[in-house]
Amino acid sequence: MKKIIIWGGLLLTAGISLFVATTLVLSGKNTNITNSKNWTFYQSEGDNDGFVKEGVITLNDIENKAILKKEEYDDFQFDLEVKVSKSEKQKENTNAEAGVLFRIQNLKDNGDGYGGYYFGIDVEKQQVVLGKSNTEEDSWIEIATKKMYFEYDNVYKLTIKVVGNHIQGFVNETENSYPQIDIINEDYVNGQIGVYNHFSQAIFDKMSIVSYQESEHEGATYTNALLSEVADPDILFVDGTYYLYPTTAGRNVGGIKVFTSTDMVNWTDKGMAMSMGEDNWGTNGFWAPDMIERDGKYYMYYTANEHLCVAVADSPLGPFKQIKISPIHEDINEIDAHAFKDDDGKYYLYFVRFNEGNVIWGAKLNDDMMSINESTLTEILVPSQPWELDMASINEGPYMLKKDGIYYLTYSGSHFESPMYGAGYATSTNPLGPFEKYEQNPIMQSNSFVPGAGHHAVATSPDGEEMFMIYHRHESIWNTDPREFAIDRMRFTENERGETVLEVHGPTVTPQPVPSGAVDVDNFIGFASEDLVDKTVKKDQKSTEWSLPEEIGIITSKSVPEENVKVAVYWQLPEDVSSGKMVIKGEVSLPEGIENLGKLSLTPEMTITVE
Template identity: 60%
Template sequence: MQSLVLLKMERRMTKIKKRRIVIIIAVLSLIIITAGSTVAFLRSRGYHSNFQDQRNWQVYAGSEETAAKQSQGVLQMNVGIGNKWINQQEKTDFEASVSVRIQTNPVSVGEGELPDAGLLFRVQEDSLSDGTDVVDGYYFGIDLYKQQVFLKQGDSASQKWQEIATKQHLIEANTDYRLTVKVAGNHIIGFVDERKDSWPVIDVVAEDFAEGLIGVQNQQLQTAFTKFAIKGYEESEGKEATYQNPLLPEIADPDVLYWEGTYYLYATTPGTNIGGIKVYTSKDLVNWEDAGMAMTAGPDNWGTEGFWAPDLIEKDGRFYMYYTANEHLCVSIADNPLGPFKQENVAPMHEDIQEIDAHAYLDDDGQYYLYFVRFNNGNLIYGAKLNDDMQTIDEESIVEVLAPSQAWEQDMANINEGPYMLKHEGKYYLTYSGSHFESPLYGAGYAVSDSPLGPFEKYTENPIMQSNSLVHGAGHHAVAESPDGKELFMIYHRHQTLYSTDPREFAIDRMRFTENAKGETVLQVYGPTVTPQPYPSGAK
């Protein structure tokens, strides 16, 4: 009997031990899982630096060494050339950011001098050494002198930075700018003071450097860097349909009319004289069908060559096409957007004046206006009221509204052309193309007025879209709404190659009215893009 009791007690103790072991294992498992989660969480947060700990940094002096010091989380770099702090936290795909404060204006700006500061990334370690100003890698930064955000690519052999893309941006001394670059594969996007609804200022593809080190650089400025951070980055694969520019070949100076659920595209056919104007149709701004000739030269329409820049508007069920032929403005009329367009009076609007690039605009009060270009030591934009017949101008109302005045508009020639009017919250935004169409500075800007005929004040951060090393000749635009009316798109042409102005091709990119850091309303363009973009909203 005693043996049986002892056996039962022994079995009970064994069960208790087993339960304890199970509990201990469970607790240990929970600790391991929690620890693993903690590690994953810490990894997801990435690496942060206040520049106090130099163990993860390597300092390289450029050809003009600068004094640098860290104090209270700030890396202070004084005037010099090619001075770099390189972080050893290498990531292939990543998001890196740093706050940059330029504290003084450039000491001097001469040929070859680069007063700028920002982020270096994908830097090739074998190109780093003291005395070297340019490394193999990319450089995303701000230029106080040029008032630009830029992305450059370095070549250590030639000791030159090659510009990939720029964006005009207000840069003020003694102001913090948070620079963020996100890199996945060959796709690079850059932000300044990124917010939830921010569009990148730079969006490009670059394939020369797939990985490398990350750091900061300062040139010929007194600059403070703070809050450096790196973390892994992975591009999300959106489920929505995308398009990618270009959308059509052999298109220049495009204009789009939206009528009863269909988009009608009219354009110059570059590089050849087709004897008129073609029309294309679409339901979504992306997929287009050739609908043939809308207007043909001959007995019904004036002109023999140079059929350029058509612009369409509707009034009382009739459609008016303002086009250029032989460098004179003409207006042709049809009862259908597809044409055929014919002139009621086969003649130019002004027989004795050369004019191009017309744009018709309807104001809220029912008054129609016409904007166009005349030649006077360059290309200047004029505006006037259209008479009720839509075929003649109120000559007494003609006024010069824009002339080339900003530096980017005066490269290779003095050019303001391709006008297009928008109205927003009671203000008139006259958008236009600037600079010679062969110039690398060719792009789009805008000016604002309280009246449709001015006076207009140009936006200080023009151009809002500009050619770059990936997209040349981006300009002469019109504007169209998405199918649901919720988005604006700039429709424009670009050169097919970087080496020839023709052939040209058709592209579209988003634009919007938004607020800048000062709370001022500004017009912004997300482009020119070369990467996949979501379809216009409301497209089926």
């Protein structure tokens, strides 16, 4: 079969079919599976040793399939164990695969002809594969892959769960496992079940097919994508409110916007957090903001005119302004900054420079948080793995995590328009390296249904129990912009070798539970500063004659900028007034329907100068 992969607007061709030589042991629970008379064999030319013996179906060498007769399945769970061995006819660099065929239609007599889906493992390429074949068009489309460690002659449990158009594939599933593949496709709604082989020899055992229904998620769910015109996102969580800072993909808005939410799912546009003009350097290309807090100040690192800048504000909402109106380095093009605070209180900045591609650098931040210690400047990551080199040599979008003394520098690789674009990571015992890339990168990658998945940050659920990769994706395989905002769960776990690794459940296109501990509410953020302007009064005026505001605006996570809800304020006025400055305090009550998740003070203050 001619292999055709249509993905990300690209047409790729190859002459190698995806499937593997297989031996199948029929010892499952279902009598129709264990009865060898219920199977039909289809073999490639030259393969003449397919047979049934003592409950074992053998499909050797090049391309073969065995199909369960007559039975058709629509919604089901199919479990089996597989052991893949090398074939004598295996060629160098040839896929060595074994897997499951399902919803099979339009069978041909040869070994590879069918219409339907395949889910299996490729030991040679060290990946899980889900794809679909079309007999009439003589084509194969790779839907999604996932890197994993596999070894010849080891046993792996495969599980495929199919309900309607929802397909999930697992390898060695345990309780709370993430599916290796989780997609939506409705090209085939029912059909027969079987196994397939290509240049390998494998044994399938403990087969079981049962009817399957998905259990409904308890509580609220979300489905990606969550926002449009959002790329290169970063999130800050302060006092029960999430603040999202993105590149506004597809147009120049003259700075960096900010959105607010209490559940990471439902967002309110709060307008501009940083705007170009006399307070900030740059005229275009406002990209990839990154946020960090230090000593009550909020620092925004961002790109403008392909230079790194930093602005500061007293509030996550801004306005962010530069103390020195200039980029960090005036003579060097740099993008994609990320600030990281280590356990010892030291701060680091990671960013990208251009040298025959995009290369990640790092350095210590100086105490001013606006410059780096140039003596610590270190080249951190250079594009090297094959997936990072498609269409361009790119490592970018760094984001640092730390666990048990190990630094996990996550990043994006490959050109953002490439079907290989995704996220990987490297580890070190030092914040500036040297770093070693994870062999099974990428841990999240674009696929035929979610193109352009990359440039991420990391956020935790409100209760701190879950970790999320927040990232952008393309609107479609044909249009890069406007890019869209998505979130998916990620975690530290153990891989097949018992190593601590990062794992992502995504990119998803199916309903997912909202982050744990999250509630979609209107959360109190603070008082409108324009209503609390300092006031100068005459000494001979009574405090009751100061014309203080009777109402002040409150800013919430769902309030529209400049349309804040007004609440009554009752000022605690002094009885004796003397010259000089004094701070007076007021009392307010929040209206019904507005929460105070961060337990912030509800005591507004004003400075009064008495002359």
